[in-house]
Amino acid sequence: MDVPGRFRFMAGRGVDPWTLLALGLALLVALPVIAVFGLAAIPTGPIWRHLAETVLLSYVGNTIGLLLGVGTGVLAIGVGTAWLVTMCRFPGRRLFQIVLLLPMAIPAYVIAHTYTGLLDFSGPVQTALRLAFGWSRRDYWFPELRSLGGAITMLTLVLYPYVYMLARAAFLEQSVCVIEISRTLGRSPWRSFFEVALPLARPALAAGVTLALMETLNDYGTVQYFAVDTFATGIFRAWFGMGQPGVAAQLAAMLMLFVLALVLAERLSRGRARFHQTSTRYQELPGYRLRGGRAAFAVLACAVPVLLGFVVPATALAVWAVETAPRMVDLQFLALARNSFLLAAIAALAAVGCAVLLAYSQRLSRSRAVAAANRVAAMGYAAPGLVVAVGIMLPFAEFDNRIDAFMRAQFGLSTGLLLSGTLIAVTYAYLVRFLAVALGTVEASLAKVTPNMDQAARTLGHGPIATLRRVHAPIMRPSLITAGTLVFVDVMKELPATLVMRPFNFDTLAIRVFELAGDERLADSASAALAIVLVGIVPVALLARAIQRGRPGHSVP
Amino acid sequence: MSSVLDALHLERVSHRFGEIRAADGVSLTVRPGEVVCLLGPSGCGKTTVLRIAAGLERLQSGRVLIGGQVVADGTFDLPPEKRGVGLVFQDYALFPHLNVRDNVAFGLIDARDGEARRARVEEMLDQVGMAGAGDSWPHELSGGQQQRVALARALAPKPRLVLLDEPFSGLDSRLRDQVRDQTLHVLKQSGAATLMVTHDSEEAMFMADRIAVMRHGRIVQVGRPTDLYCQPDSAFVAGFFSEINVLNGIVKDKSVTTPFGALAAGSLGEGVAAAVLIRPEALGLAPVDEQGPEPACVARVLAARLLGRTSLVHLCMGDSGGAHLHLHARVPGQFLPAENDIVAVEMDRRQAFVFPAEECA
Numbered sequence: 050m051d052v053p054g055r056f057r058f059m060a061g062r063g064v065d066p067w068t069l070l071a072l073g074l075a076l077l078v079a080l081p082v083i084a085v086f087g088l089a090a091i092p093t094g095p096i097w098r099h100l101a102e103t104v105l106l107s108y109v110g111n112t113i114g115l116l117l118g119v120g121t122g123v124l125a126i127g128v129g130t131a132w133l134v135t136m137c138r139f140p141g142r143r144l145f146q147i148v149l150l151l152p153m154a155i156p157a158y159v160i161a162h163t164y165t166g167l168l169d170f171s172g173p174v175q176t177a178l179r180l181a182f183g184w185s186r187r188d189y190w191f192p193e194l195r196s197l198g199g200a201i202t203m204l205t206l207v208l209y210p211y212v213y214m215l216a217r218a219a220f221l222e223q224s225v226c227v228i229e230i231s232r233t234l235g236r237s238p239w240r241s242f243f244e245v246a247l248p249l250a251r252p253a254l255a256a257g258v259t260l261a262l263m264e265t266l267n268d269y270g271t272v273q274y275f276a277v278d279t280f281a282t283g284i285f286r287a288w289f290g291m292g293q294p295g296v297a298a299q300l301a302a303m304l305m306l307f308v309l310a311l312v313l314a315e316r317l318s319r320g321r322a323r324f325h326q327t328s329t330r331y332q333e334l335p336g337y338r339l340r341g342g343r344a345a346f347a348v349l350a351c352a353v354p355v356l357l358g359f360v361v362p363a364t365a366l367a368v369w370a371v372e373t374a375p376r377m378v379d380l381q382f383l384a385l386a387r388n389s390f391l392l393a394a395i396a397a398l399a400a401v402g403c404a405v406l407l408a409y410s411q412r413l414s415r416s417r418a419v420a421a422a423n424r425v426a427a428m429g430y431a432a433p434g435l436v437v438a439v440g441i442m443l444p445f446a447e448f449d450n451r452i453d454a455f456m457r458a459q460f461g462l463s464t465g466l467l468l469s470g471t472l473i474a475v476t477y478a479y480l481v482r483f484l485a486v487a488l489g490t491v492e493a494s495l496a497k498v499t500p501n502m503d504q505a506a507r508t509l510g511h512g513p514i515a516t517l518r519r520v521h522a523p524i525m526r527p528s529l530i531t532a533g534t535l536v537f538v539d540v541m542k543e544l545p546a547t548l549v550m551r552p553f554n555f556d557t558l559a560i561r562v563f564e565l566a567g568d569e570r571l572a573d574s575a576s577a578a579l580a581i582v583l584v585g586i587v588p589v590a591l592l593a594r595a596i597q598r599g600r601p602g603h604s605v606p
Numbered sequence: 607m608s609s610v611l612d613a614l615h616l617e618r619v620s621h622r623f624g625e626i627r628a629a630d631g632v633s634l635t636v637r638p639g640e641v642v643c644l645l646g647p648s649g650c651g652k653t654t655v656l657r658i659a660a661g662l663e664r665l666q667s668g669r670v671l672i673g674g675q676v677v678a679d680g681t682f683d684l685p686p687e688k689r690g691v692g693l694v695f696q697d698y699a700l701f702p703h704l705n706v707r708d709n710v711a712f713g714l715i716d717a718r719d720g721e722a723r724r725a726r727v728e729e730m731l732d733q734v735g736m737a738g739a740g741d742s743w744p745h746e747l748s749g750g751q752q753q754r755v756a757l758a759r760a761l762a763p764k765p766r767l768v769l770l771d772e773p774f775s776g777l778d779s780r781l782r783d784q785v786r787d788q789t790l791h792v793l794k795q796s797g798a799a800t801l802m803v804t805h806d807s808e809e810a811m812f813m814a815d816r817i818a819v820m821r822h823g824r825i826v827q828v829g830r831p832t833d834l835y836c837q838p839d840s841a842f843v844a845g846f847f848s849e850i851n852v853l854n855g856i857v858k859d860k861s862v863t864t865p866f867g868a869l870a871a872g873s874l875g876e877g878v879a880a881a882v883l884i885r886p887e888a889l890g891l892a893p894v895d896e897q898g899p900e901p902a903c904v905a906r907v908l909a910a911r912l913l914g915r916t917s918l919v920h921l922c923m924g925d926s927g928g929a930h931l932h933l934h935a936r937v938p939g940q941f942l943p944a945e946n947d948i949v950a951v952e953m954d955r956r957q958a959f960v961f962p963a964e965e966c967a
Binding site (some may be wrong): 232235 | 686699710715769
């Protein structure tokens, strides 16, 4: 085929720059994780042995406990509420479809702080109980929130929406025909749910639980606050408490193994049966009409997660914020907000830019190498923030030290920190963590632009970049904004990587919340926490809008 | 009236979706072993009737009896899982998470005995010509194979009544004939009563012992396929079974004049606008014989096409008012006169029907 100029270049054999670019970006994302495993291979001798003999077992035990507890919790709440709002009809169903997502807006560490403020000895709940019954400290037992169970509860309350969201989508996608067939073959609605609907939704449920558990492994703020020893707290302690970055890298590598096991388990759970929908016809969902006690139960079952996961903590934060804002919202607060905004905006731009390049090079080259590069780039989401921090900071520090030593030896001047502790380093970390968020959105949007449009533009004399700029970018603009917003909010909420990697004295709202809460100034932290929660509502609103667009073939007013 | 023997008996079933009357006083009986087709254009309410029979749609008014037992009467609805009906959807709705064997075994709840269960599954797969496919997954099957598995699944628990919702419309036409044929034999062999919904009159005639034609939520005529074809009650039924020629006229002296002579107008009143419906195969054509007697009726050929077993000839005739009529004639075998040839036309009066013109509007 005779193709002129750039066409031939794109269609040609050999390596084109788009492929190189994609491979380069993928390598950049993979590098911190590779570095962690590389660093972990360096023996640390007696310290590691000491660790292994003392605390390692509790790290492993607590981490597994956390995973099991949160996994069970999010499955029960997520699947139960998703089934109720999609398959049953009861008062408030439409409202619940949306508000069940709200707990996502609250970072785990914030809800942990809030409930501590509400439920500890001097908090309003216990104080009220003592007043009401005339008890004193020794007269009653109250559950200890600062425990493994407490951490599980907090994480479950804010992470169940992942399962809810995916389970709901899965139930909606299922053809109602298969459930009706199951009914005519002698199954009650309940048994149809367990024997047909649930098994069909299994891949989606596995994906939802995996997301929730990745967030669990990523968490540092909650477990640290509740003094539950996990790998996250262990890494932090080894690195900054004991000054042993090598040990931190080893713990980070072990934590990464947990993540890999999780990803593997999800893949395996999908198994051989890929659940193609065998039915393409959509019908009005059956909508089991619930009345009386059953309806009341459904309302309660949907209301409790929303109340505990959002309404109660948000209200508490609002009340405290009103109380303390006059003192806390000052110039320093505005500086924090500006820093948060700056970091989030830079990261969002970087992530969306890289995502567009990756997705577009995949479209242009359609090669396996680029497809693999995109998948690798998307895997960064699985790496916990502290793992990424270790994987970036240690090599960067080593680099800085070498340059510094070299410059001092050669020219007698110190270059200090060139990379570590800069905005570049922390942006890099965010890019690794959140590129997947942007990439998913951009890929989905690009897939909607038919290849014929590319070809039309190309035949009209536009090169790949001009086509991207003049055809794809305008079509994709709403999705790019969505992608940027999602990354922006994730960065605003992010704690562990920011904590380790931010430039010296460069505090953000999240850092401020964490530090004030650490000083037991929970009410003082409320303004900053509330600001984070409010920003966190934005992606929830985006999701809610997508949900309200409904499902194919659904014509109910 | 309902008999204990009836597999399905619907009694004045009415159903509304908001303002839309999906079913309006539908009464219908399906006897054991009988295949009844509910035939009608899309949106006529036939699927709603089927879903009410299955218990998938709550009955609003009327009564539903299965095997002589009341399963719904407006105050009470027996849930679908207790009705013992088999159901096959248009898109088959096989369970994608189960292989073929487990799909077919899904309804065999009572078979405690694993061996009996296995045997029944194999028997059913064998009956539908899918023996040996038990380990396949639904997505590995072609459309025709999926349809057969869906049928085996519906019949496995030996239901008294099988409900089929457009079961062949997902198949391409050649495959459809074959699957149809096999389905009819499997159904007849099972002895179950069958209610099938379709919009395809040819399919209904192929499958049905009796056909109920539905329109706007009402059943307009029920009978054997030959009854409906040869003695339609209405222009709608007459026109639903084939393409049909329509001639307009006025009733005069209890008859309507056509180029083929006067036709009895039946009960139509004097001066009423009438429509004469003539099936294309009612028109017999012959070359004009120069030597023979003058034919009673002639027409000019506009075009002639061979359509396989029959030929379609487009004719132009002058009617009594001097206007030109365009008629279609279907002639067995190959009969292809040249354009503008003049042919002799004869009409089989048994296949011409007179109805009020307003019915054809």
